[in-house]
Amino acid sequence: MATQTGITISAPDAPFTIVTTVPRPTPGPTQALVKSLAVGINPVDPMQHHTGLLVTSYPAILGSDFAGVVLEAGSGCTRLKPGDYVYGCAPLGQNTFTPFQETFLVEENVVLKALGREGVDVEGLAGVGAGLFTAGLCLLAGMGLELSPDGTKAAEKDEWVVVLGGTGTVGQFAVQIARACGFKVAASCSPAKAEIAIKNGATATFNNRGGADEQVASIKEITGGNFGRIFDASTYGYGVMVAALEEASTAESKYLTSVDDWSPFNTPASIKEYRAELGHLGRLDEPIGAAVTKDIASWISTFEAHLAAGTLKPVEYQVVDGVGWDKVIEGINQQEAGPAKKIIVRTQTE
Ligand SMILES: NC(=O)c1ccc[n+]([C@@H]2O[C@H](COP(=O)([O-])OP(=O)(O)OC[C@H]3O[C@@H](n4cnc5c(N)ncnc54)[C@H](OP(=O)(O)O)[C@@H]3O)[C@@H](O)[C@H]2O)c1
Missing domain, CATH: 3.40.50.720 (NAD(P)-binding Rossmann-like Domain)
Known part of the structure; x- marks a missing residue:
């Protein structure tokens, strides 16, 4: 089994640990495997760390907002292909979908795609999803x-x-x-x-x-x-x-x-x-999860059109210095201190 680097916690409130033994997920037909390039930190990240809110298994890999590049697209994908830049918000607490790891899965119907590769602002896009x-x-x-x-x-x-x-x-x-x-x-x-x-x-x-x-x-x-x-x-x-x-x-x-x-x-x-x-989001076995997922899927192309046209724009952000998984932990600490702007962390270089 291929493994990769990620940040795990072993229990609610346990320290973040950077490990190299996270199983690398394989995309299903309508999913893509995405390389994490940047993450946006949300209030929910420290909350999940401390309380285990919405975490489905331990050791848990957290993360919510992300931007990355598609490495592999499932056989049934119609919107995504390798090389596409994507961004959005992960289904919380589900280890194969969360972005505090080298690669993770996205369902192609609830992920935003940057329309065009020129001038893609990966950091700005990483602050869009949850908001x-x-x-x-x-x-x-x-x-x-x-x-x-x-x-x-x-x-x-x-x-x-x-x-x-x-x-x-x-x-x-x-x-x-x-x-x-x-x-x-x-x-x-x-x-x-x-x-x-x-x-x-x-x-x-x-x-x-x-x-x-x-x-x-x-x-x-x-x-x-x-x-x-x-x-x-x-x-x-x-x-x-x-x-x-x-x-x-x-x-x-x-x-x-x-x-x-x-x-x-x-x-x-x-x-x-x-x-x-x-x-x-993504919890299709729950009525509320199915409704939220259906709503968001129905708005993806509209959101993409508004973001491409500039009628919707990424919010202003501050970037944690450096690149890497230790910087994500630094970003979460900054979030807990009460940041002035959305915090973005670069997780890996392209
Ligand atoms: N239920 C959901 O699905 C869902 C999804 C996403 C987020 N959330 C929650 O939504 C909240 C906002 O998330 P966010 O990412 O936008 O956070 P954020 O960027 O930190 O924004 C916090 C907002 O709260 C205001 N605020 C802070 N302290 C206040 C006070 N004492 N009185 C009145 N307003 C105050 C801030 O306004 P000023 O700084 O201008 O005072 C700011 O507008 C968080 O609690 C988050 O957990 C819920």
Whole structure:
């Protein structure tokens, strides 16, 4: 059996260990074997390390966001071939699919392909997967927004979408998607970071550290009540969402969507609620996993078209110095310290 280098943990919270004995996976018919070139670090990576969340077996190989190059494509692949640059978010906790190892598998229907090889920004692409997929789940599946399949921006609408946490990785993609769908966007953030939300297309920003009353008043003042959709990309905004929809919105149809899929919610019946469950991507034996996987598969060509056209863009990132598996561990430590930007680590050279 061919083996390769990867990072393993033997149990929840056990130290990361770099080993050379990881079995190299073989792609099934609709899968490709990808060489890991860069990974993006997500809040879920340290969380999985400490708690074992969604891990299916030990020793476990973690990792979520990735960019890499296809080495081998399964016999039934129609989209991928060797040499293609791909990126996305791995099915969490499933050892053959996770990118903290030399090579890993992707299902070709839920992976993004860089259209064209010229000027591929592997580091930028490694920061796209979880943020874009999660924002897609909350805005497209959860709120019914529609991106044009050809990558063009929709005509401007006289209606607002509110994004709480418009400076985080998920929040930045949410701002971009809402703008590409033609909506005006009111984004909350730390005042010092307002420029990040504006760069992503936010029409107006307000202070996410203000109390709920202050935030609802800001939403009302900015939108004039002309909104029915709020997304919390921060996990801090459930109360603000409910209060804003109940007290400040003039819309007939009301939606709240959230990245928080663990806290108890008690959403009034007049508001449609949706919570992202990206961690269930690829778990086709679970109803939620099947639904998430089907949704993401249905958006892949649309996302590729928007990323190629520049209507959707990678978020700003910071790169850990150097290349290698020890740098991934450094990147996870930086994530735990609270980074200013998305952290990217180069895992291997081409
Ligand atoms: N359920 C799912 O499927 C799913 C998928 C992906 C991510 N997530 C979760 O979604 C969250 C965001 O992920 P991410 O990658 O975008 O993280 P991130 O880049 O670190 O963004 C965090 C966001 O939270 C805001 N924030 C931080 N502290 C806050 C506070 N005290 N009050 C209000 N807002 C605060 C930040 O805004 P400022 O810095 O501007 O204050 C920023 O917008 C994480 O909790 C992650 O675990 C869930």
